Amino acid sequence: MAGNFYSVRCPDCENEQTVFGKAASAVACAVCGTTLAHPTGGDASFEGEVIETVERRDTGGELTDTGT
Numbered sequence: 782m783a784g785n786f787y788s789v790r791c792p793d794c795e796n797e798q799t800v801f802g803k804a805a806s807a808v809a810c811a812v813c814g815t816t817l818a819h820p821t822g823g824d825a826s827f828e829g830e831v832i833e834t835v836e837r838r839d840t841g842g843e844l845t846d847t848g849t
């Protein structure tokens with residue numbers, strides 16, 4: 782169902798970028814263009830170091846909005 786997101790560190794410029802775990806196409810670093818993730822048909826294959834796994838939480842779809 783809902784996929785996870787991963788914080789991946791670019792091996793070239795150390796930019797940290799959030800990448801969808803089931804990326805359907807290659808994901809490039811926004812800073813230097815190095816490919817950070819390759820699609821595999823399932824979970825993507827990451828090039829850089831995965832710093833953090835960000836689990837998507839489905840808690841009823843309600844987000845607490847403190848900004849307004």
Ligand SMILES: [Zn+2]
Nearest residue numbers: 791794810813
């Ligand atoms: Zn980079």
